[in-house]
Amino acid sequence: MTEFSDLDGASDAAGAPAPATDEALLARIAARDRDAFAELFRRYAGRVKGFLIRSGFPAAEADEAAQEVMLSVWRRADSFDPARAGAATWIYAVARNRRVDMLRRRRPEPDPEDPLFRPDPDPAGEATLAAADRDRAVRAALVELTADQAQVVRLAFYDGLSHSEIAAMLDTPLGTVKSRLRLAMTRLRGALGPGFAAELRDG
Incomplete structure (x- = not known):
């Protein structure tokens, strides 16, 4: 995950940006404003990582997944509709989808040769x-x-x-x-x- 590895300091040289709502930042990100993404990344990457850690993932895996979530936010910002949900709700929905994908990958494929691999009997x-x-x-x-x-x-x-x-x-x-x-x-x-x-x- 290197596409945005330099973003933590993207706006430092120009001084602290004026305060902006998350929704305003997403609107700017939809127009490919990297400074806006850097600010949103600072606000949410750690929170998303914490959310994934609390879901049972190790810190290193959660950190990588949080970066992937934020990359999805960058790529899909133009699909955000503030009339339907707040920015935090939308970002956490992306994180939840990522969590589901991670959980699915953790589940082993069933072995058809396993004697236990048979349908449950019909309930009475x-x-x-x-x-x-x-x-x-x-x-x-x-x-x-x-x-x-x-x-x-x-x-x-x-x-x-x-x-x-x-x-x-x-x-x-x-x-x-x-x-x-x-x-x-x-x-x-x-x-x-x-x-x-x-x-x-x-x-």
């Missing part, structure tokens, strides 16, 4: 019906949440993100994320019972 009819009922109940409960509440629940339970990671991804105060999650948990507990958290993780 009653178990199938119970699982279907549970799935319907979970989905119905999630629909009853507000959009903001459902979003943080999915990020926390389905994607396994911490509260701070969700706050960074959504560009939302940590206290707001915790409040939305707390309200959502109260509503889901009432609809699904005390064991609902396990059902969400299985969903």
Whole structure:
């Protein structure tokens, strides 16, 4: 990863750049402004690396992947639409996609000769019906949440993100994320019972 290896000092010679929002920087990056990319790189490369480390990747691997994420940001900046998402949300979405790719590469290919490599037996009819009922109940409960509440629940339970990671991804105060999650948990507990958290993780 050498394409942007010199960017940390790209704007030092000209003095500190005027403060700019992340969205403004992305607009300039879409026009291939290297100084704007250098500033965004300084703001997010370390945060993306930390996100990947917390996802279980070693520091060296996370560092290389963070640089690849930022390179994707450089290449795809013209696809950013501030009307659809904040800059932080968009950048972390790129990072999440990269994390998924890394996790997929870690999984070994199944060995067709392995005696365990066979389909699971079909569940009994009653178990199938119970699982279907549970799935319907979970989905119905999630629909009853507000959009903001459902979003943080999915990020926390389905994607396994911490509260701070969700706050960074959504560009939302940590206290707001915790409040939305707390309200959502109260509503889901009432609809699904005390064991609902396990059902969400299985969903």
